[in-house]
Amino acid sequence: xxxxxxxxxxxxxxxxxxxxxxxxxxxxxxxxxxxxxxxxxxxxxxxxxxxxxxxxxxxxxxxxxxxxxxxxxxxxxxxxxxxxxxxxxxxxxxxxxxxxxxxxxxxxxxxxxxxxxxxxxxxxxxxxxxxxxxxxxxxxxxxxxxxxxxxxxxxxxxxxxxxxxxxxxxxxxxxxxxxxxxxxxxxxxxxxxxxxxxxx
Amino acid sequence: xxxxxxxxxxxxxxxxxxxxxxxxxxxxxxxxxxxxxxxxxxxxxxxxxxxxxxxxxxxxxxxxxxxxxxxxxxxxxxxxxxxxxxxxxxxxxxxxxxxxxxxxxxxxxxxxxxxxxxxxxxxxxxxxxxxxxxxxxxxxxxxxxx
Amino acid sequence: xxxxxxxxxxxxxxxxxxxxxxxxxxxxxxxxxxxxxxxxxxxxxxxxxxxxxxxxxxxxxxxxxxxxxxxxxxxxxxxxxxxxxxxxxxxxxxxxxxxxxxxxxxxxxxxxxxxxxxxxxxxxxxxxxxxxxxxxxxxxxxxxxxxxxxxxxxxxxxxxxxxxxxxxxxxxxxxxxxxxxxxxxxxxxxxxxxxxxxxxxxxxxxxxxxxxxxxxxxxxxxxxxxxxx
Numbered sequence: 150x151x152x153x154x155x156x157x158x159x160x161x162x163x164x165x166x167x168x169x170x171x172x173x174x175x176x177x178x179x180x181x182x183x184x185x186x187x188x189x190x191x192x193x194x195x196x197x198x199x200x201x202x203x204x205x206x207x208x209x210x211x212x213x214x215x216x217x218x219x220x221x222x223x224x225x226x227x228x229x230x231x232x233x234x235x236x237x238x239x240x241x242x243x244x245x246x247x248x249x250x251x252x253x254x255x256x257x258x259x260x261x262x263x264x265x266x267x268x269x270x271x272x273x274x275x276x277x278x279x280x281x282x283x284x285x286x287x288x289x290x291x292x293x294x295x296x297x298x299x300x301x302x303x304x305x306x307x308x309x310x311x312x313x314x315x316x317x318x319x320x321x322x323x324x325x326x327x328x329x330x331x332x333x334x335x336x337x338x339x340x341x342x343x344x345x346x347x348x349x
Numbered sequence: 350x351x352x353x354x355x356x357x358x359x360x361x362x363x364x365x366x367x368x369x370x371x372x373x374x375x376x377x378x379x380x381x382x383x384x385x386x387x388x389x390x391x392x393x394x395x396x397x398x399x400x401x402x403x404x405x406x407x408x409x410x411x412x413x414x415x416x417x418x419x420x421x422x423x424x425x426x427x428x429x430x431x432x433x434x435x436x437x438x439x440x441x442x443x444x445x446x447x448x449x450x451x452x453x454x455x456x457x458x459x460x461x462x463x464x465x466x467x468x469x470x471x472x473x474x475x476x477x478x479x480x481x482x483x484x485x486x487x488x489x490x491x492x493x494x495x
Numbered sequence: 496x497x498x499x500x501x502x503x504x505x506x507x508x509x510x511x512x513x514x515x516x517x518x519x520x521x522x523x524x525x526x527x528x529x530x531x532x533x534x535x536x537x538x539x540x541x542x543x544x545x546x547x548x549x550x551x552x553x554x555x556x557x558x559x560x561x562x563x564x565x566x567x568x569x570x571x572x573x574x575x576x577x578x579x580x581x582x583x584x585x586x587x588x589x590x591x592x593x594x595x596x597x598x599x600x601x602x603x604x605x606x607x608x609x610x611x612x613x614x615x616x617x618x619x620x621x622x623x624x625x626x627x628x629x630x631x632x633x634x635x636x637x638x639x640x641x642x643x644x645x646x647x648x649x650x651x652x653x654x655x656x657x658x659x660x661x662x663x664x665x666x667x668x669x670x671x672x673x674x675x676x677x678x679x680x681x682x683x684x685x686x687x688x689x690x691x692x693x694x695x696x697x698x699x700x701x702x703x704x705x706x707x708x709x710x711x712x713x714x715x716x717x718x719x720x721x722x723x724x
Contacts, residue, residue, distance in 0.1 A: 244395020
């Protein structure tokens with residue numbers, strides 16, 4: 150949960166990028182890290198396997214700047230997507246303020262998206278958080294593959310599958326190319342701040 | 350920023366008062382840093398830094414250390430449960446020149462101390478234990494953060 | 496060097512006195528008595544060593560109490576060797592200080608405790624260390640102890656300082672305080688662990704007595720020397 154430091158006038162909040170394995174969560178953070186190097190005072194932290202898969206999480210502290218006299222810092226995390234790392238996903242979700250669900254547009258990943266979204270719902274519930282209440286964005290990633298003739302799902306199909314009930318803001322994107330990565334980030338930050346104003 | 354952010358942020362219920370924070374930070378300096386601790390962080394289990402004190406010499410990436418510590422502490426706690434323990438009493442990493450000691454304050458907070466060879470772990474634990482008692486007095490019992 | 500000079504205690508004379516006082520202090524017991532047999536020589540410190548090692552990891556009231564009790568036992572066992580007893584007394588004073596100050600303990604006191612313990616091992620277990628070297632070792636530790644004490648009493652306002660403040664001038668504090676503490680310390684010593692405050696005053700008083708005795712001896716020697724000339 151967000152922490153407000155009244156003394157230093159600082160707000161810290163935690164945004165977690167969630168989604169199935171190889172959907173592009175880490176790529177999102179890497180793009181942000183490259184683009185906003187000057188807003189990120191430190192090296193990006195990645196705990197990976199030897200095969201370059203996320204083992205625990207990636208971490209980027211993102212300095213949003215001053216809002217209403219408060220300097221706002223968003224702590225961006227990814228979770229490991231592979232099914233077997235559920236325990237570590239739950240750990241990373243601890244104290245989460247907002248979630249970007251990164252869905253994989255590849256047709257073959259349809260089932261994995263559904264499993265991961267259900268898993269997100271369950272794990273949020275373990276932290277007493279409601280997937281319908283928490284600030285959430287669905288990002289339909291890898292849209293660039295369509296141009297290369299690789300079978301991807303239509304946006305309508307993905308909306309039906311994943312967002313029929315949730316009705317969360319959804320953004321098509323390509324993390325590899327950087328399309329809409331920053332848009333996703335902006336949107337989730339503004340939703341997080343709005344949720345603070347509502348006081349949850 | 351979008352127009353709907355213009356309302357003032359009303360986050361009092363997640364916030365710790367300035368007085369309390371100052372008290373805690375003063376204590377971190379007077380009780381730990383002055384005894385030779387290089388850097389001390391009070392963090393919550395989400396990895397946010399609540400309070401910080403350092404000797405002005407040791408430069409560390411506090412945000413990353415906080416994120417990793419929170420996750421690591423969670424992981425170790427989960428390991429403890431696997432072997433039937435509520436928690437492990439001692440979380441300590443010894444380096445050649447710098448060492449790390451983690452200590453749970455309550456269900457929301459964790460203290461990380463970075464210290465060098467000149468401070469014995471035994472004494473550090475005693476001092477941190479004392480600071481934890483004091484923070485528990487200051488920290489509101491039903492604080493919603495963390 | 497005149498007697499007056501000695502009493503005002505410049506650092507140089509202090510050091511010299513420490514050396515003299517220790518050399519003269521051992522009434523009988525040459526160190527070799529303790530070193531005679533390896534198995535006997537190693538055994539006395541076994542318990543103390545394990546306590547000191549455990550203090551690296553954890554310092555609690557229970558551990559400190561055990562530490563002080565063990566020092567008390569060793570003082571009896573090693574009573575024939577003045578240098579060793581002095582070592583044990585220094586450790587005891589520090590142990591009691593930590594027990595009282597707890598989290599406010601000055602970090603230097605732990606370092607000094609460990610250093611004195613290491614020297615105690617050397618003094619007790621090493622064969623072939625000359626008397627001069629042994630005296631040098633203990634004199635160094637006494638000097639360190641004094642330095643720490645000065646640091647603690649000097650840092651006004653710091654809670655660590657309070658403990659030693661009353662004993663700021665171990666050679667000249669008020670008689671009523673010392674006689675009272677001697678009484679109390681004496682009665683406590685035989686039964687239960689004495690309160691750290693009294694215990695420290697007691698230790699200081701012991702040192703004071705020794706030093707006064709040494710002063711008298713030096714004065715006597717000086718007199719004789721002057722007469723001879």
